[in-house]
Amino acid sequence: MSYRFAVLWLKAFRDSxxxxxxxxxxxFLFEDLMLGQSITDKxxxxxxxxxxxxxxxxxxxxxxxxxxxxxxxxxxxxxxxxSWEAHGAAAFLGVPTNGKVxxxxxxxxxxxxxxxxxxxxxxxxxxxxxxxxxxxxxTRGVTAPRIGAPxxx
Amino acid sequence: xxxxxDHARRWASLITSDTDAVLGLFADDVLYDDRxxxxxxFDTATSKAExxxxxxxxxxxxxxxxLGVHRFEVLDVIxxxxxxxxxxxxxxxxxxxxxxxxxxGVPAGSRTLSARGQTWHQFDxxxxxxxxxxxxxxxxxxxxxxxxxxxxAYWEADFDFSSLAxxx
Numbered sequence: 477m478s479y480r481f482a483v484l485w486l487k488a489f490r491d492s493x494x495x496x497x498x499x500x501x502x503x504f505l506f507e508d509l510m511l512g513q514s515i516t517d518k519x520x521x522x523x524x525x526x527x528x529x530x531x532x533x534x535x536x537x538x539x540x541x542x543x544x545x546x547x548x549x550x551x552x553x554x555x556x557x558x559s560w561e562a563h564g565a566a567a568f569l570g571v572p573t574n575g576k577v578x579x580x581x582x583x584x585x586x587x588x589x590x591x592x593x594x595x596x597x598x599x600x601x602x603x604x605x606x607x608x609x610x611x612x613x614x615t616r617g618v619t620a621p622r623i624g625a626p627x628x629x
Numbered sequence: 630x631x632x633x634x635d636h637a638r639r640w641a642s643l644i645t646s647d648t649d650a651v652l653g654l655f656a657d658d659v660l661y662d663d664r665x666x667x668x669x670x671f672d673t674a675t676s677k678a679e680x681x682x683x684x685x686x687x688x689x690x691x692x693x694x695x696l697g698v699h700r701f702e703v704l705d706v707i708x709x710x711x712x713x714x715x716x717x718x719x720x721x722x723x724x725x726x727x728x729x730x731x732x733x734g735v736p737a738g739s740r741t742l743s744a745r746g747q748t749w750h751q752f753d754x755x756x757x758x759x760x761x762x763x764x765x766x767x768x769x770x771x772x773x774x775x776x777x778x779x780x781x782a783y784w785e786a787d788f789d790f791s792s793l794a795x796x797x
Binding site for chain 2: 527603617
């Protein structure tokens with residue numbers, strides 16, 4: 477749609493799940509397979525977005541800050557490159573944060589119809605967060621050497 | 630087959646078979662991101678030489694050197710629009726790796742691993758890929774390799790939130 481629409485989309489995350497759901501067509505496909513989500517039902521979509529509207533930084537859900545890094549596309553379809561930080565989240569994918577602010581980047585492909593999101597496909601970099609939280613994963617590519625392996629082995 | 634679908638299948642085939650040929654699909658002034666950008670010096674490839682470093686391991690054919698033998702299968706191609714109305718496409722794919730010593734630094738043992746991902750390509754006027762944005766879904770692989778990573782289905786109506794409580 478536009479950079480502005482992408483900003484409104486992310487502002488709706490923080491506002492309420494109702495506002496986010498309003499941005500999707502009645503017949504839609506929402507996929508964030510990183511979270512195991514392939515959703516075509518508005519009630520499921522509502523529950524998927526609910527944590528992002530949390531405003532209590534002490535309850536462990538986290539306050540989720542998003543920004544649009546870039547929108548590339550036109551009125552009908554676009555790629556949104558974004559960044560995210562969670563403040564006060566107790567865990568990320570089940571891994572305790574121990575009070576750390578966690579964050580990463582990702583991209584979302586949108587197809588629009590009638591001013592609404594008809595299809596969404598999102599992928600993002602989980603590895604960089606898990607690395608920041610101390611898991612033995614490398615941010616240097618799929619074939620990066622085993623963590624702790626001697627150089628050249 | 631559409632132009633974008635044809636491109637996707639060619640890219641998926643060449644990336645694991647012929648590094649020179651897959652590099653030939655890209656423009657000289659390429660901009661390539663396949664991870665979170667913390668420092669563009671390391672995280673964004675801006676030349677064919679830098680891109681070669683990223684792509685060459687996927688064309689490895691030696692099952693004994695630990696780099697793995699790789700395969701990409703195209704699941705779907707979404708026609709997209711690039712900057713200034715240029716042609717673009719989002720490619721949804723499945724990767725399979727065999728004979729890897731490790732996956733992103735995690736010992737892989739002898740497992741055959743599989744992950745999904747999404748690659749967006751923008752094309753220049755000559756039909757070359759001028760820009761790529763790629764992210765992988767590494768999480769199921771980490772789960773397969775025994776890392777304590779969870780994907781709770783919290784959006785499902787009957788989800789038990791008490792299952793998220795830390796175990797004592």
